[in-house]
Amino acid sequence: MDDVAKEAKAFFIIGSNTTEQHPVFGTTIRRAVKYRGAKLVVADPRKIDITEIATLHLRQRPGTDIALLNGLMYIILEKGWENKSFIDERTENFDEFKATVMDYPPEKVSQITNVPVDQLYEAAEIIASNNPTAVLWAMGITQHIVGVRNVMDLANLQMLLGNMGKAGGGVNPLRGQNNVQGACDMGGLPNVFPAYQPVTSPDVIEKFAKAWGLRTKDEFILHPSSFILSDKIGLTVTEMMPGILEGKIKSLYILGEDPVMSDPDTKHIRHCLESIDFLLLQEIFPSETAAYADVLLPGISFAEKTGTFTNTERRVQMVRKAIPRQGDARDDWWITAEIAKRVLFHLSSFEENEKKEERRKIDESAPWAKWDYKDTSAIMDEINALTPSYGGITHARLEAGERLQWPCPTTDHPGTPILHTKQFTRGKGKFMPIDHVPPAEKPDDDFPMVMSTGRVLYHWHGGQMTRRAQGLMQVYGESLVEVNPDDAVKLGLNGKSKVRITSRRGSIEAQAWVTDRVPPGMVYANFHFPESSANELTHASLDPVAKIPEYKITAVKVELV
Amino acid sequence: MAVNIKINGQPIQAEAGKTVLQVAKEHDVHIPTLCYHKDLNPTGNCRMCIVEVKGGRFLQAACVTPIWEGMEIETSSEKVMKDRKLTLELMLANHPVDCMTCDVAGECELQDLAYEYQAKVPAWGAKGTRYKVDSDPNPFIRVDMNKCILCRRCESACAEIQGRNVWGVAKRGFEEVIVAGAGVPMLEARCESCGQCVAYCPTGALSNKMNYGMGRAHQVTKVTTTCSYCGVGCQFDLLVKNNKVIGVASNPNAPVNGMALCVKGRYGYDYIHHPDRVVKPRVRRYLLEERGKTKEDGGWDWIDVEWDVALNIVAKKFMEIRGNFGADSIGLLTSAKCLNEENYLMNKLARQVIGTNNIDHCARL
Numbered sequence: 010m011d012d013v014a015k016e017a018k019a020f021f022i023i024g025s026n027t028t029e030q031h032p033v034f035g036t037t038i039r040r041a042v043k044y045r046g047a048k049l050v051v052a053d054p055r056k057i058d059i060t061e062i063a064t065l066h067l068r069q070r071p072g073t074d075i076a077l078l079n080g081l082m083y084i085i086l087e088k089g090w091e092n093k094s095f096i097d098e099r100t101e102n103f104d105e106f107k108a109t110v111m112d113y114p115p116e117k118v119s120q121i122t123n124v125p126v127d128q129l130y131e132a133a134e135i136i137a138s139n140n141p142t143a144v145l146w147a148m149g150i151t152q153h154i155v156g157v158r159n160v161m162d163l164a165n166l167q168m169l170l171g172n173m174g175k176a177g178g179g180v181n182p183l184r185g186q187n188n189v190q191g192a193c194d195m196g197g198l199p200n201v202f203p204a205y206q207p208v209t210s211p212d213v214i215e216k217f218a219k220a221w222g223l224r225t226k227d228e229f230i231l232h233p234s235s236f237i238l239s240d241k242i243g244l245t246v247t248e249m250m251p252g253i254l255e256g257k258i259k260s261l262y263i264l265g266e267d268p269v270m271s272d273p274d275t276k277h278i279r280h281c282l283e284s285i286d287f288l289l290l291q292e293i294f295p296s297e298t299a300a301y302a303d304v305l306l307p308g309i310s311f312a313e314k315t316g317t318f319t320n321t322e323r324r325v326q327m328v329r330k331a332i333p334r335q336g337d338a339r340d341d342w343w344i345t346a347e348i349a350k351r352v353l354f355h356l357s358s359f360e361e362n363e364k365k366e367e368r369r370k371i372d373e374s375a376p377w378a379k380w381d382y383k384d385t386s387a388i389m390d391e392i393n394a395l396t397p398s399y400g401g402i403t404h405a406r407l408e409a410g411e412r413l414q415w416p417c418p419t420t421d422h423p424g425t426p427i428l429h430t431k432q433f434t435r436g437k438g439k440f441m442p443i444d445h446v447p448p449a450e451k452p453d454d455d456f457p458m459v460m461s462t463g464r465v466l467y468h469w470h471g472g473q474m475t476r477r478a479q480g481l482m483q484v485y486g487e488s489l490v491e492v493n494p495d496d497a498v499k500l501g502l503n504g505k506s507k508v509r510i511t512s513r514r515g516s517i518e519a520q521a522w523v524t525d526r527v528p529p530g531m532v533y534a535n536f537h538f539p540e541s542s543a544n545e546l547t548h549a550s551l552d553p554v555a556k557i558p559e560y561k562i563t564a565v566k567v568e569l570v
Numbered sequence: 571m572a573v574n575i576k577i578n579g580q581p582i583q584a585e586a587g588k589t590v591l592q593v594a595k596e597h598d599v600h601i602p603t604l605c606y607h608k609d610l611n612p613t614g615n616c617r618m619c620i621v622e623v624k625g626g627r628f629l630q631a632a633c634v635t636p637i638w639e640g641m642e643i644e645t646s647s648e649k650v651m652k653d654r655k656l657t658l659e660l661m662l663a664n665h666p667v668d669c670m671t672c673d674v675a676g677e678c679e680l681q682d683l684a685y686e687y688q689a690k691v692p693a694w695g696a697k698g699t700r701y702k703v704d705s706d707p708n709p710f711i712r713v714d715m716n717k718c719i720l721c722r723r724c725e726s727a728c729a730e731i732q733g734r735n736v737w738g739v740a741k742r743g744f745e746e747v748i749v750a751g752a753g754v755p756m757l758e759a760r761c762e763s764c765g766q767c768v769a770y771c772p773t774g775a776l777s778n779k780m781n782y783g784m785g786r787a788h789q790v791t792k793v794t795t796t797c798s799y800c801g802v803g804c805q806f807d808l809l810v811k812n813n814k815v816i817g818v819a820s821n822p823n824a825p826v827n828g829m830a831l832c833v834k835g836r837y838g839y840d841y842i843h844h845p846d847r848v849v850k851p852r853v854r855r856y857l858l859e860e861r862g863k864t865k866e867d868g869g870w871d872w873i874d875v876e877w878d879v880a881l882n883i884v885a886k887k888f889m890e891i892r893g894n895f896g897a898d899s900i901g902l903l904t905s906a907k908c909l910n911e912e913n914y915l916m917n918k919l920a921r922q923v924i925g926t927n928n929i930d931h932c933a934r935l
Binding site: 011030032033034043044062151183185186187188189190191192194195197198199202203208217221237238239241242243245246247249261262263264268271273286287289292293294295303308310311313314317319321322324325326327328329330332333336337341344345346347348349353354355371378385388389391392399412467470475477478479481484557558 | 709710730731732733734757762763764779780791793794795796797798799800801802803804805808810813814815825826827830831832833834835837838839840841842843844846847848849850851852853854857863872877880881882883884885886887888889891894895897898899900901902903904905906907908909910911912913914915916917918919920921922923924925926927928929930931932933934935
């Protein structure tokens with residue numbers, strides 16, 4: 010982030026409300042633009058805060074990002090602004106990609122996106138003539154059925170301009186949660202072990218089987234209760250929930266998440282959770298999801314624990330215990346370990362009763378088979394041993410003041426602030442031809458408007474923490490739905506302020522905020538407050554690869570209450 | 571290019587373009603400052619850092635005076651010391667002397683300098699309260715312009731760090747005062763409540779409202795940690811008194827953010843001690859009565875239980891479900907709010923113990 014803020018000659022922000030969602034990073038961009046003269050192009054349907062300092066603000070129609078990007082790349086190619094030597098030396102598949110982009114002349118793009126042709130030229134010139142340009146995005150790009158394709162097209166743009174692997178350039182997704190990067194790094198994903206080692210790779214399976222004291226499949230005949238590593242890719246969160254109704258999922262262990270607030274189509278989620286056999290929730294508050302839990306185990310807040318978070322730029326930093334645990338709450342790692350130990354004990358005794366063979370037990374002599382951790386530093390030792398990119402990141406080094414960004418494979422490695430400086434992970438960067446696909450849910454006569462969702466500066470996600478912070482509630486105490494003044498006139502909002510928003514799945518009532526932040530025909534709502542959560546309205550259409558829901562486009566109707 | 575100067579008679583070679591203050595600092599020569607802060611552009615208005623330059627007509631502010639070849643500087647001559655003390659007395663003449671009850675006593679830079687120079691409120695001073703105490707409705711920031719010394723760090727911090735330009739200066743002479751916008755409440759002047767102005771204020775003019783009167787610098791323990799809101803990874807100090815988090819303070823050594831924080835990071839901490847916190851394991855009554863899952867007859871009531879009871883119920887349930895429906899009938903949602911170490915264990919539990927890859931978290935949501 011530091012290199013981007015200090016060295017980028019221009020920023021292209023698309024689908025990121027940076028100053029509200031990553032406020033401190035947002036201010037570094039403000040500084041770069043105001044005091045260093047960096048250029049800023051913002052592409053966003055909404056007139057978000059950062060657009061007021063933008064060199065140029067493109068207000069594309071929601072769900073037309075690919076057309077917009079292809080249109081910009083068309084102009085770059087038309088003008089000969091591409092970085093030919095980078096394309097020749099570092100990339101492949103350029104011709105196929107170019108053929109697709111040539112289908113997006115500015116006039117056509119302008120029709121699809123509603124962005125005037127001259128703005129397309131101006132934006133392309135700013136992005137191409139300032140070297141390096143940093144591309145920044147967040148959920149505005151990914152929360153679409155074409156989320157993955159959007160991201161690939163942004164990578165196309167940066168390869169076309171030779172902005173990859175450079176200080177001040179690159180593709181910079183801004184991660185939402187404080188430790189969403191770490192949760193991914195630590196194998197909190199259905200397809201990979203820690204450090205993105207695929208669950209389908211026999212070598213990886215063997216590595217973890219040896220480390221954790223498990224047999225591999227070949228060593229004995231399968232039995233339903235044997236301890237074995239699965240090589241089958243698991244379900245994502247957006248598949249697990251409907252999986253409950255399909256009978257595939259009987260039980261969930263939810264650690265510090267709140268699907269009732271944060272997942273799409275709340276009514277459906279409630280229905281799913283009501284149908285589950287056994288729901289374990291580990292939380293600090295009785296969240297909206299707690300209503301469906303069979304067991305609620307009290308974990309602790311960040312102020313009560315010691316360990317590490319990994320930020321959006323792969324920087325691993327210490328979290329330090331400042332106060333004792335509240336009441337009889339326990340460390341979250343301790344709870345997970347206790348569950349593991351007890352399940353192992355139960356299963357082992359179950360096995361013995363059934364007189365099954367000894368070999369189905371976990372081999373406790375394996376180096377990392379056991380669960381008797383003394384603290385999180387001991388867990389980090391195991392992470393170091395099994396997670397190559399975290400190999401050299403120890404609590405001791407961090408406590409000694411070292412600043413480490415992964416990959417950091419060994420204890421004498423200084424960490425890696427910028428990736429892909431010499432080559433991409435796969436060798437050459439591959440251009441992907443990407444075509445525009447319209448969003449899943451389109452407005453019609455019954456639901457004529459488009460709703461986008463997101464967060465506001467003063468609240469956080471499902472709101473469990475910030476709704477319990479007094480000052481934040483004083484500034485922003487109830488949900489506000491952004492409505493354009495033109496639409497307000499049509500609705501007759503004059504003097505009234507409450508609106509009902511209805512989608513094909515549900516309905517909410519909330520105060521309207523009449524503002525030109527949203528264009529006519531669009532409303533913007535958040536999901537911080539259970540009584541008026543936008544997720545009552547959203548739908549679970551998913552990106553086919555990333556399985557991310559299309560939160561950003563829901564067809565709705567808006568009425569006066 | 572290097573130039574040769576003398577500070578207090580000591581010959582020094584230093585890079586041209588640097589200020590007297592910078593060179594003095596590099597050579598461990600103490601010059602007191604008040605309006606100067608290393609993160610902000612120097613404004614040279616408080617006159618605390620004045621030094622005597624040989625041949626100069628006036629005393630010079632070290633923070634804004636560049637060095638030149640042959641420059642000879644005295645940093646603590648009698649004239650300088652007398653002038654600084656007078657400057658402090660002028661400030662104190664117009665500053666409420668309520669250090670006994672002031673929240674920032676102990677970390678107030680004006681108080682420290684008054685102590686260093688033994689400056690007292692002059693007999694002709696103390697004009698009384700000129701402005702309303704706690705004058706702004708902002709829920710986080712307590713404004714008491716009576717304590718303002720017009721150093722303008724708040725104005726610089728808001729403009730240069732936050733890029734927001736909320737603070738400005740109104741009026742002239744003795745009436746000069748710091749205002750938000752055109753003299754409106756801070757939030758109306760588009761304040762984002764980041765508290766950067768508070769972090770840089772050298773006195774009690776801008777302080778934190780949420781913990782006013784709850785603890786002073788020497789009474790709190792500072793614990794450096796990483797913020798639990800967004801993915802930027804800001805670090806700060808939690809202020810702890812009697813085992814309670816009473817506030818958040820910027821930590822100048824924070825790798826990503828320096829002194830900067832946002833409203834949630836700096837002021838969104840009070841959820842930690844909220845009475846809603848779950849502090850005891852809870853299970854539904856039906857689980858204790860060995861009934862099937864039911865909401866009838868109070869089966870869905872929460873019952874507080876000991877850890878052993880709750881954990882054994884969980885383990886037994888997982889074991890049964892795994893036995894009856896297979897490992898893939900269990901799913902785990904790990905947490906982007908929890909530690910790496912905790913996420914690692916969730917991954918290990920899913921894969922080693924349960925035997926499923928059904929593990930995910932809210933990265934998609």
